[in-house]
Amino acid sequence: xxxxxxxxxxxxxxxxxxxxxxxxxxxxxxxxxxxxxxxxxxxxxxxxxxxxxxxxxxxxxxxxxxxxxxxxxxxxxxxxxxxxxxxxxxxxxxxxxxxxxxxxxxxxxxxxxxxxxxxxxxxxxxxxxxxxxxxxxxxxxxxxxxxxxxxxxxxxxxxxxxxxxxxxxxxxxxxxxxxxxxxxxxxxxxxxxxxxxxxxxxxxxxxxxxxxxxxxxxxxxxxxxxxxx
Numbered sequence: 001x002x003x004x005x006x007x008x009x010x011x012x013x014x015x016x017x018x019x020x021x022x023x024x025x026x027x028x029x030x031x032x033x034x035x036x037x038x039x040x041x042x043x044x045x046x047x048x049x050x051x052x053x054x055x056x057x058x059x060x061x062x063x064x065x066x067x068x069x070x071x072x073x074x075x076x077x078x079x080x081x082x083x084x085x086x087x088x089x090x091x092x093x094x095x096x097x098x099x100x101x102x103x104x105x106x107x108x109x110x111x112x113x114x115x116x117x118x119x120x121x122x123x124x125x126x127x128x129x130x131x132x133x134x135x136x137x138x139x140x141x142x143x144x145x146x147x148x149x150x151x152x153x154x155x156x157x158x159x160x161x162x163x164x165x166x167x168x169x170x171x172x173x174x175x176x177x178x179x180x181x182x183x184x185x186x187x188x189x190x191x192x193x194x195x196x197x198x199x200x201x202x203x204x205x206x207x208x209x210x211x212x213x214x215x216x217x218x219x220x221x222x223x224x225x226x227x228x229x
Contacts (some may be wrong), residue, residue: 001035001063002078005043013074015039017048026124027057037073046070057129060084109152110227112201115159117166119181119199119225120152126183131195135184139165155181159201175203199225 003023006016015037024031033053037046052064065075084093087103095101109120126133133153137144143164146153159177161168169176178201182194 001061002076005036005038006076008038008040011074011076014072015046015070015074016076017046017068017073018043018076019053020044023061024053024055027055027129030054035075037068037070046073048073057125105225108197108199108225110199110201110225112203112227113159116156117159117177117179117199117201118154118156119197120149120154121181121183121197122152124151127186130185131183132186133183135194136181139180139182141182159203170205173205175205177201177203197225199227201227 001023002018003021004018006018008014008016010016017035017037020034020036023033031053032050034050035048036044037048039045046069048069049066051066054062054064056062063075068074083101083103087093091103092106093101094104106122106125108122111118111120121133121136123133134146136146136153136155138155138157143155143157146155148154157164157166157179160166161177165179167178169178179199181197181199183197184194185192
């Protein structure tokens, strides 16, 4: 549903109904939300009975509607829910103006350092998805050391080919170090299939320290997390 006023005669009815506040933010959270119907230039001409809204992991919502108080009122749908539906399991659908929406990776943070690649897993998003952030390991399952920091569980690996399953690919201009984190459901590893999260760090093979210019990274894949070091 749109979080902004919808003009009269939109959504196939005289008085379209919209949410007067933002959707719940945390996955699996259910809240009671006020909705209004617009008419005659007044966005809140009809104050409708509240509805329940549930935020589900995977960036979609479930609404428990109640019957409109006036016969020519109808609930509206936001066209940009089509954009949000394309977001991945670890993406959030965000907008600065409530009109144009984009998918933003939320569960992962990546730091591409001079000697270390560091990946942070958001505990809130993982736990809401039924995954245990403390169960994660790198491509080499023996590399599972981690630390808690700012609401995330952080893993790190040396920037070295073969270390903890690191792979290295180079082209004429860049070196790309890649690895993956594997996270297991909260019910344990026995018989459980892990969720794989690939990540990559891109490093230029040649730089000129006298020039303060950005390096445009080469993307090694269509999916995963990309950082620049």
